[in-house]
Amino acid sequence: MTDRSLARAFSLLLRRDLVINFRQRSECVNPVLFFVIVVTLFALGTGADRALLLSMAPGVIWVAALLASMLSLESIFRSDFEDGSLEQLLLSAHPVTVLVLAKVTAHWLVTGLPLLLVAPLLCILLGLSDEGLKTLMLTLLIGTPILSLVGAIGVALTVGLRRGGVIISLLVLPLYIPVLIFGTSAVQMSVAGFPVNGQLSMLAALLALALALAPLPTAAALRMSLS
Amino acid sequence: MGSPPHFYRFTGKILPWLSLLCTLLIAAGLWGGLVEAPADYQQGDSFRIIYVHVPSAWMSLFVYVVMAVCGAIGLIWHMKNAEIIAVSSAPIGASFTFLALVTGSLWGKPMWGSWWVWDARLTSELILLFLYLGVIGLYAAIEDKRTASRAVAILALVGLVNIPIIHYSVEWWNTLHQGPTVTKFDKPSIHVSMLIPLLLMAVGFKLFYLISVLIRARGELIERESNSNWVSELLEKR
Numbered sequence: 138m139t140d141r142s143l144a145r146a147f148s149l150l151l152r153r154d155l156v157i158n159f160r161q162r163s164e165c166v167n168p169v170l171f172f173v174i175v176v177t178l179f180a181l182g183t184g185a186d187r188a189l190l191l192s193m194a195p196g197v198i199w200v201a202a203l204l205a206s207m208l209s210l211e212s213i214f215r216s217d218f219e220d221g222s223l224e225q226l227l228l229s230a231h232p233v234t235v236l237v238l239a240k241v242t243a244h245w246l247v248t249g250l251p252l253l254l255v256a257p258l259l260c261i262l263l264g265l266s267d268e269g270l271k272t273l274m275l276t277l278l279i280g281t282p283i284l285s286l287v288g289a290i291g292v293a294l295t296v297g298l299r300r301g302g303v304i305i306s307l308l309v310l311p312l313y314i315p316v317l318i319f320g321t322s323a324v325q326m327s328v329a330g331f332p333v334n335g336q337l338s339m340l341a342a343l344l345a346l347a348l349a350l351a352p353l354p355t356a357a358a359l360r361m362s363l364s
Numbered sequence: 365m366g367s368p369p370h371f372y373r374f375t376g377k378i379l380p381w382l383s384l385l386c387t388l389l390i391a392a393g394l395w396g397g398l399v400e401a402p403a404d405y406q407q408g409d410s411f412r413i414i415y416v417h418v419p420s421a422w423m424s425l426f427v428y429v430v431m432a433v434c435g436a437i438g439l440i441w442h443m444k445n446a447e448i449i450a451v452s453s454a455p456i457g458a459s460f461t462f463l464a465l466v467t468g469s470l471w472g473k474p475m476w477g478s479w480w481v482w483d484a485r486l487t488s489e490l491i492l493l494f495l496y497l498g499v500i501g502l503y504a505a506i507e508d509k510r511t512a513s514r515a516v517a518i519l520a521l522v523g524l525v526n527i528p529i530i531h532y533s534v535e536w537w538n539t540l541h542q543g544p545t546v547t548k549f550d551k552p553s554i555h556v557s558m559l560i561p562l563l564l565m566a567v568g569f570k571l572f573y574l575i576s577v578l579i580r581a582r583g584e585l586i587e588r589e590s591n592s593n594w595v596s597e598l599l600e601k602r
Contacts, residue, residue: 290522294515298505307501308519311494312526315533322537343529350525354518357439361514 146231147239154243157216165247168209172252175201176259187264194263195324198273199280202252202320203313206281207306209248210288213240214296214359223296224363233356241282241289241352249281265328272327276320279340286351287312293358315343368585369594371445375578382575389568396561404558410474415561417467419569420460424492425527427457427573431499432524435517445581447513448588450520451503452580456573458496465489484538488531495523509588 158164179197180190217223217240226236253274260270291309298304323336397415404411431453438447468486469479480486499516506512589595 290518294502294519295505297511300505304498304501304505307494308498311491311498311530312522314491315526315529318533318537339533346529354522358515358518361511361518364511 143231143235146229147235150226150236150239151243154240155246158243158247164209164212165251168205168248169251169255171208172201172205173255173259175204176262180262191264191328194260194265195269195273195321195328197263198256198259199276199317199320199324202277202281203284203310203317205252206249206284207288207309207313209244210285210292210305210309211296211302212248213244213285213289213292215292218296218362223359227359227363233359234352237289237293237352237355237359238348241285241355244289245282245285249277249285252281253277265324268330269324269328272333273324275337276323276340279337279344280316280320283316283340283344283347284313286347289355290351290358293355293362295362296359297362316340319343366443366445368444368589368592372582372585372594372598375582379575379578382571382578386568386571386575389564389571393561393564393568396564397558401558401561402555407475410471411558413467413471415565417464417471418562419566420467421464421489422566423569423573424457424461424464424489426570427453427460428492428496428520428527429524431457432517432520435513435520439514439517439521444588445585447510447517448581448584449577451513451516452577452584453573454496454499454503454516456576456580458493458500460569460573461489461493461496465493482538484531484535487534487538488527491530491534492527495527499523 176197179193179201183189183193214223217226227233229236256273256277257270259265260273265273288305288309291305291312294308295304319336319339323333323340326336327333393415398412401412403409431450434446434450434453437443438450465486468489472481473479499519502519503512503516506515586595586598
């Protein structure tokens with residue numbers, strides 16, 4: 138097995154998942170709608186006080202992003218598990234971790250990236266400054282892949298269960314906490330006019346760690362779920 | 365120790381001795397802590413809660429590590445007993461964590477003036493409780509218990525890697541916010557008469573964990589092996 142065939146397997150699987158998702162567009166629209174609606178609900182629930190909204194904005198947007206990405210997690214493996222193609226993937230000669238990485242990448246492109254695209258809209262709604270918006274986009278760009286990577290572990294553990302949905306939130310949300318902390322504090326600091334290199338570096342370090350480590354337990358959990 | 369019937373017989377033999385030792389240690393620790401030790405010059409008698417609080421906080425992390433290590437052993441060598449110890453540890457660890465949180469907030473009310481402060485240590489302890497609850501929930505959700513214990517082992521290992529990351533990020537989060545209005549209980553150099561009961565309690569709590577995990581593991585073992593010969597022999601003897 139050469140490197141080329143590994144790269145080919147990765148890109149084929151990525152393209153397959155993207156095509157499937159493109160044909161069922163609601164899969165990628167729903168998390169975005171959810172993201173926008175949750176933020177709107179926060180504004181409605183706390184009153185339209187501009188100063189309050191502004192001080193809460195980074196936290197609210199990040200929590201909404203966490204929830205939106207968690208809700209869409211199941212789609213990483215669920216349908217493939219149900220129609221049996223996941224079993225075929227595990228039987229293939231390629232390392233499962235690479236295939237997991239391809240599926241997670243596809244999932245992030247479909248559900249994580251759109252969150253970035255609507256973030257400017259939410260910043261207008263909550264009155265966040267341009268500087269804050271720039272940092273928010275950056276943290277979302279680095280942070281949401283971590284959410285998909287870590288979330289994949291939770292999905293892989295519960296994909297064999299009929300009602301995995303509720304338990305996933307219990308498994309995955311505590312693991313999301315570091316991303317939430319660094320993402321929120323970066324936006325808060327940049328709104329206050331401080332440099333945010335530290336937070337961004339920490340997020341990038343978390344991303345590197347998740348990229349390197351998260352596929353391993355995901356692969357092990359998939360094998361377990363299918364045994 | 366690998367074979368279930370041997371494990372069952374051996375633990376049955378040592379359990380009474382462990383219980384005796386544990387009772388003695390905890391009794392001595394409580395006596396030393398609640399009666400012998402002098403009242404703290406700043407905190408008066410309220411400091412005495414550390415004899416329950418500190419050992420259970422230590423145990424909350426210790427049990428998680430034991431759970432993850434046993435889970436890893438079970439995953440790698442497919443040892444049934446390690447798997448069982450791992451899954452039986454989760455509820456006990458969760459109880460220790462809960463106990464640490466409750467006693468901490470009981471102490472915090474007179475000392476800090478509020479039941480809960482978003483202090484870094486408290487917050488990480490709370491998150492640790494969530495991690496435990498995730499493990500328990502996952503184990504309960506999967507019907508086949510062999511599969512469930514493997515799932516729990518994977519989750520516990522992921523959690524073990526994450527605990528330091530979560531802990532330090534929470535600490536960072538706290539320092540970025542304005543400092544807590546009441547500073548953390550900074551441990552002064554503790555007097556020997558206060559320290560000895562604390563150490564007795566710590567060892568007593570470790571034994572208590574050992575006893576309860578063995579009792580749970582024995583129950584779990586019998587349930588899983590209920591169709592095997594040695595369990596039916598055991599039943600006939602009764």
